[in-house]
Amino acid sequence: MAAPKKGRSAGAQSKPGRSLALILIAIAALTGGMFASGHTKPRLGIDLAGGTSITLRAVAEPGQESAINKTNMDTAVEIMERRVNGLGVSESEVQTQGDENIIVNIPKGTNSKEARDQVGTTAKLYFRPVLTTEISGADAAATPTPSASSSASGDSTDKATSSASPSGSTSPSPSSTTQGRAVTDALKADPTPSTSASSSASPSASSSASGDQATSALEAQYAKLDCTKEAVRAKAGDGAKPTDPTVACGQNSSGQWQKYILGPAEVDGTDVDEAQAVWNAQNAAGWTVTMKFTGSGGKKFANITGKLAKNQPPQNQFAIVLDGEVVSDPSVSEALTGGNAEISGNFTQQSAESLANMLSYGALPLTFQEDSVTTVTAALGGEQLKAGLIAGAIGLALVVIYLLVYYRGLSIIAILSLLVSAALTYTIMSLLGPTIGFALNLPAVCGAIVAIGITADSFIVYFERVRDEIREGRSLRPAVERAWPRARRTILVSDFVSFLAAAVLFIVTVGKVQGFAFTLGLTTLLDVVVVFLFTKPLLTLLARSKFFGSGHSWSGLDPKRLGAQPPLRRTRRPSAPVETKEA
Amino acid sequence: MSKLGNLGARLHRGEVGYDFVGNRKIWYGLSILITITAIVGLAVRGLNMGIEFQGGAVFNTPKTSVSVSQAQEYAEKASGHDAIVQKLGSGDKATLRIQVAGIDTKQADKVSAQLAKDLGVAEKDVTGELVGPSWGEQIANKAWQGLGIFLVLVVIYLAIAFEWRMALAAFVALIHDITITVGIYALVGFEVTPGTVIGLLTILGYSLYDTVVVFDSLKEQTKDITKQTRWTYSDIANRSINSTLVRSINTTVVALLPVAGLLFIGGGFLGAGMLNDISLSLFVGLAAGAYSSIFIATPLVADLKEREPQMKALKKRVLAKRAQASTQGEAPDAPAADEPFDDEPDDATPAVVGPRNQPASRNRGRGRPSGKRR
Numbered sequence: 006m007a008a009p010k011k012g013r014s015a016g017a018q019s020k021p022g023r024s025l026a027l028i029l030i031a032i033a034a035l036t037g038g039m040f041a042s043g044h045t046k047p048r049l050g051i052d053l054a055g056g057t058s059i060t061l062r063a064v065a066e067p068g069q070e071s072a073i074n075k076t077n078m079d080t081a082v083e084i085m086e087r088r089v090n091g092l093g094v095s096e097s098e099v100q101t102q103g104d105e106n107i108i109v110n111i112p113k114g115t116n117s118k119e120a121r122d123q124v125g126t127t128a129k130l131y132f133r134p135v136l137t138t139e140i141s142g143a144d145a146a147a148t149p150t151p152s153a154s155s156s157a158s159g160d161s162t163d164k165a166t167s168s169a170s171p172s173g174s175t176s177p178s179p180s181s182t183t184q185g186r187a188v189t190d191a192l193k194a195d196p197t198p199s200t201s202a203s204s205s206a207s208p209s210a211s212s213s214a215s216g217d218q219a220t221s222a223l224e225a226q227y228a229k230l231d232c233t234k235e236a237v238r239a240k241a242g243d244g245a246k247p248t249d250p251t252v253a254c255g256q257n258s259s260g261q262w263q264k265y266i267l268g269p270a271e272v273d274g275t276d277v278d279e280a281q282a283v284w285n286a287q288n289a290a291g292w293t294v295t296m297k298f299t300g301s302g303g304k305k306f307a308n309i310t311g312k313l314a315k316n317q318p319p320q321n322q323f324a325i326v327l328d329g330e331v332v333s334d335p336s337v338s339e340a341l342t343g344g345n346a347e348i349s350g351n352f353t354q355q356s357a358e359s360l361a362n363m364l365s366y367g368a369l370p371l372t373f374q375e376d377s378v379t380t381v382t383a384a385l386g387g388e389q390l391k392a393g394l395i396a397g398a399i400g401l402a403l404v405v406i407y408l409l410v411y412y413r414g415l416s417i418i419a420i421l422s423l424l425v426s427a428a429l430t431y432t433i434m435s436l437l438g439p440t441i442g443f444a445l446n447l448p449a450v451c452g453a454i455v456a457i458g459i460t461a462d463s464f465i466v467y468f469e470r471v472r473d474e475i476r477e478g479r480s481l482r483p484a485v486e487r488a489w490p491r492a493r494r495t496i497l498v499s500d501f502v503s504f505l506a507a508a509v510l511f512i513v514t515v516g517k518v519q520g521f522a523f524t525l526g527l528t529t530l531l532d533v534v535v536v537f538l539f540t541k542p543l544l545t546l547l548a549r550s551k552f553f554g555s556g557h558s559w560s561g562l563d564p565k566r567l568g569a570q571p572p573l574r575r576t577r578r579p580s581a582p583v584e585t586k587e588a
Numbered sequence: 589m590s591k592l593g594n595l596g597a598r599l600h601r602g603e604v605g606y607d608f609v610g611n612r613k614i615w616y617g618l619s620i621l622i623t624i625t626a627i628v629g630l631a632v633r634g635l636n637m638g639i640e641f642q643g644g645a646v647f648n649t650p651k652t653s654v655s656v657s658q659a660q661e662y663a664e665k666a667s668g669h670d671a672i673v674q675k676l677g678s679g680d681k682a683t684l685r686i687q688v689a690g691i692d693t694k695q696a697d698k699v700s701a702q703l704a705k706d707l708g709v710a711e712k713d714v715t716g717e718l719v720g721p722s723w724g725e726q727i728a729n730k731a732w733q734g735l736g737i738f739l740v741l742v743v744i745y746l747a748i749a750f751e752w753r754m755a756l757a758a759f760v761a762l763i764h765d766i767t768i769t770v771g772i773y774a775l776v777g778f779e780v781t782p783g784t785v786i787g788l789l790t791i792l793g794y795s796l797y798d799t800v801v802v803f804d805s806l807k808e809q810t811k812d813i814t815k816q817t818r819w820t821y822s823d824i825a826n827r828s829i830n831s832t833l834v835r836s837i838n839t840t841v842v843a844l845l846p847v848a849g850l851l852f853i854g855g856g857f858l859g860a861g862m863l864n865d866i867s868l869s870l871f872v873g874l875a876a877g878a879y880s881s882i883f884i885a886t887p888l889v890a891d892l893k894e895r896e897p898q899m900k901a902l903k904k905r906v907l908a909k910r911a912q913a914s915t916q917g918e919a920p921d922a923p924a925a926d927e928p929f930d931d932e933p934d935d936a937t938p939a940v941v942g943p944r945n946q947p948a949s950r951n952r953g954r955g956r957p958s959g960k961r962r
Contacts, residue, residue, distance in 0.1 A: 060723070062720075062722070062723075062726065103730070374720060374722070375718075375720055376719070376720045376722065376723040376726065377640070377717065377718065377719045377720060377723045378696075378716070378717070378718040378719075379715075379716070379717045379718075380715045380716050380717070381715050382650070382713055382715045384650070384713075385648060385715055389863075392853050392863060393853075393863065395853050396846075396849050396850045396852070396853035396863060397846070397849070398849075399849035399852065399853065400845055400846025400847070400848070400849030400850060401846070401849075402849075403845035403846070403848065403849055404842055404845050404846060407841060407842060407845060408842070411838065447863065448783070448786055448866065451786075451850060451863060451866045451867070452790075454846045454847075454849070454850055455790065455794075455843075455846060455847060455850075455870065457846045458842050458843030458844070458845065458846050458847065459794070459797070459843065461842045461843075462797060462838075462839040462842055462843060465835060465838045465839050465842060466801060466835060466839065469832075469834060469835040469838070473831075491804075491808070494804065495800070495801055495804045495805075498749055498800050498804060499796070499797045499800040499801060501745070502742060502745070502746075502793055502796045502797070502800055503793040503794065503796075503797065504793075505738065505741055505742060505745065505793065506738055506742075506789070506790070506792045506793025506794075507793065509734050509737050509738040509741065510734050510738075510789050510790075513730050513733050513734035513737060514727070514730045514731065514734055514789075518727070518730075518731075518782065518785065518786050518789070521786050521790070521866070522789075525790065525793075
């Protein structure tokens with residue numbers, strides 16, 4: 006097996022000083038790197054630092070199970086990250102874990118609820134035609150002016166989808182409702198007409214044209230809808246099928262809430278191939294969002310824009326609905342064929358990018374389910390960290406006492422080795438924070454504490470071997486060398502098994518288990534490093550000292566105390582370095 | 589130390605020793621009994637699955653003077669579901685841990701807000717863990733998956749590093765440890781949380797540690813077993829256990845000490861939570877692991893080995909020789925008595941008697957006559 010053999014190169018311990026120097030240089034370098042990088046403490050996980058941790062699981066659309074793949078998950082992570090960081094939470098992190106999980110960690114002191122809303126929502130993107138829209142809220146509530154002549158409005162050509170006829174009497178809204186408008190790549194119309202043209206029209210509540218029950222129910226719903234209330238907003242259009250008309254809310258560019266009645270979805274998010282925010286320098290349109298549709302999506306989009314272009318405002322608008330909320334409602338002035346479209350308006354870079362992200366996000370045939378949400382206050386986190394540290398200190402102290410009692414002088418080597426191991430673990434953990442995003446969480450602390458035992462076990466295996474050799478009647482120096490190949494093999498085999506367990510856990514599991522497995526794997530590796538490069542050379546060196554070499558009764562290697570055999574034939578044999586061999 | 593050190597020396601020389609292999613039937617019986625108890629306990633009582641496996645919410649309140657029953661009333665009113673309230677800590681410093689099963693993450697928000705209002709604390713100070721119903725299942729599934737993959741890999745590894753019999757014995761010991769741990773959880777009614785699963789999975793690697801140490805010594809000492817007629821495989825296996833006994837005890841104690849520290853702090857200081865859950869299952873599993881590597885795994889290897897025709901033949905020869913020796917009126921070749929007189933410093937195998945009595949054949953086995961080595 007690979008593991009036991011790997012030790013051989015380091016096995017020849019003729020130059021113990023070199024190994025010791027190597028490991029001390031390594032520690033110095035790691036410590037130096039730690040201070041140079043400015044990360045002198047391991048990054049703390051949410052459960053120790055406080056904050057909110059959300060675990061989301063991707064659920065694929067039926068028949069699209071292959072959609073849960075790395076590319077799609079990465080896109081989702083990127084969008085969620087932007088969504089969360091868009092809230093002004095710069096320290097939050099979004100990561101994939103395993104194949105189908107996304108972990109969102111939001112540090113303390115931020116509005117975790119808002120962040121949860123952002124990441125936890127199902128991303129469902131539809132393009133729906135706007136049937137009617139108005140500013141929602143107290144002011145707007147009084148505005149509706151039902152028009153009796155609505156049915157007479159001859160402009161409504163889109164009868165198949167229109168359930169509420171447009172009202173002839175327009176009551177101009179205080180602000181522009183459009184966030185942008187869709188045009189072809191050759192943007193021709195200047196923004197002004199579209200802005201004014203898309204002023205919200207009053208709904209015709211008494212629309213005589215529609216006798217349909219569902220429609221009137223929808224209108225009643227619409228009339229009641231108050232988008233300024235969050236709870237109402239969240240429920241608006243709940244459970245609406247893409248094929249049904251629905252009501253929805255959306256925020257316009259000036260931050261006002263607007264309500265809509267929307268027709269059935271004509272194009273859905275999966276029809277968008279890609280979307281990008283582009284700075285359009287050509288015709289001074291500013292930030293725009295370009296969309297590229299899939300083949301069938303392009304046709305559908307051409308179809309809907311063709312129909313919409315013939316309509317009067319606001320029915321020439323389509324709404325981009327993400328998760329039931331209108332994120333953009335561009336108007337259309339002509340049929341957009343060719344599978345490409347550009348949305349322009351008064352975008353900032355941020356809003357353009359955000360829209361582009363939502364558009365590409367909507368293309369993912371994935372929904373995300375909130376699997377677990379953990380909120381930890383900073384106080385509780387601190388307490389848990391403290392508890393973990395105390396537990397570690399107690400564990401370490403117990404091990405040290407046991408080793409001292411049992412191994413006496415020899416335990417100095419074990420304790421020094423433990424300290425070296427601890428120093429390496431600490432520096433590497435600190436450095437892994439910024440490099441691979443490793444965060445120390447409670448299970449990881451737990452793993453580190455458990456690792457104290459594993460590390461000390463390696464020393465015990467070796468020490469017992471040395472003692473066995475002394476019991477055979479050997480003097481310390483040959484005993485140290487003779488015991489090493491055996492002990493080495495045992496240590497490698499058992500560490501390999503431990504590492505295997507940690508690696509399997511790390512790859513297979515999610516969440517907290519992973520942090521635990523990572524620490525365990527790391528410390529197991531370090532255990533091998535420390536035993537090979539520190540414990541063994543140090544013991545070789547110390548075996549030359551009088552205290553250990555002559556078997557002082559406090560050295561833990563006293564032949565008499567160990568009940569060694571009298572070295573009957575020892576005199577015949579030179580105590581020259583024994584050749585080490587693999588047993 | 590000196591007593592233990594002495595014991596170590598005597599164990600090492602084989603002056604004292606326990607016949608682990610000879611008495612294996614007792615230990616097998618005991619283990620089977622424990623295993624059956626564990627399985628019955630599991631079947632009858634089932635596992636007390638934590639909120640993480642049912643879906644629901646766990647709220648931790650800041651220090652409050654509200655009583656447990658009152659908090660329970662509040663929680664049940666706020667959620668409409670049964671609530672379990674635990675008090676962590678004592679006196680005025682007590683915080684409450686409120687578990688409500690069966691609510692989803694959306695409802696939990698409202699419950700949390702309502703609870704904060706009822707308990708008179710700020711909403712942001714109520715921490716919570718909201719778990720969807722499939723989360724625990726997912727963790728458990730992954731754990732099973734991990735367990736399966738690990739078992740396959742480790743059996744393959746041990747079969748290569750040692751031999752298939754040892755791999756099989758280690759596998760049985762591992763299953764044994766996990767069954768016992770799970771059984772204890774069922775019988776005592778400890779709550780099973782993801783932390784428990786973590787602990788249980790760690791036992792995987794760890795319970796094998798001792799087993800590997802014993803097997804390593806066993807492998808080494810039985811290398812040239814067929815070239816002698818004094819010891820059967822079981823004799824040597826027994827010797828391996830005895831000679832590594834001090835090591836096994838030490839490694840187990842040292843492994844258990846930090847876990848005990850964790851358990852003490854996790855249980856005493858924090859009351860409940862991750863630390864406690866991990867360390868509890870680790871503690872039980874490690875103890876079971878130490879037991880099984882000595883009493884189950886190695887005797888099992890000996891049992892399996894003795895079935896080999898080669899080993900059967902060896903046993904016959906050994907028994908014949910012993911019978912012959914006793915009929916000739918010679919002192920029977922009791923292994924323990926023999927050892928102290930038979931020290932061969934030349935032998936690279938420190939711990940065992942059997943092979944050491946055949947230095948020549950051993951060294952020939954390595955293609956290295958003893959004379960040249962020193």
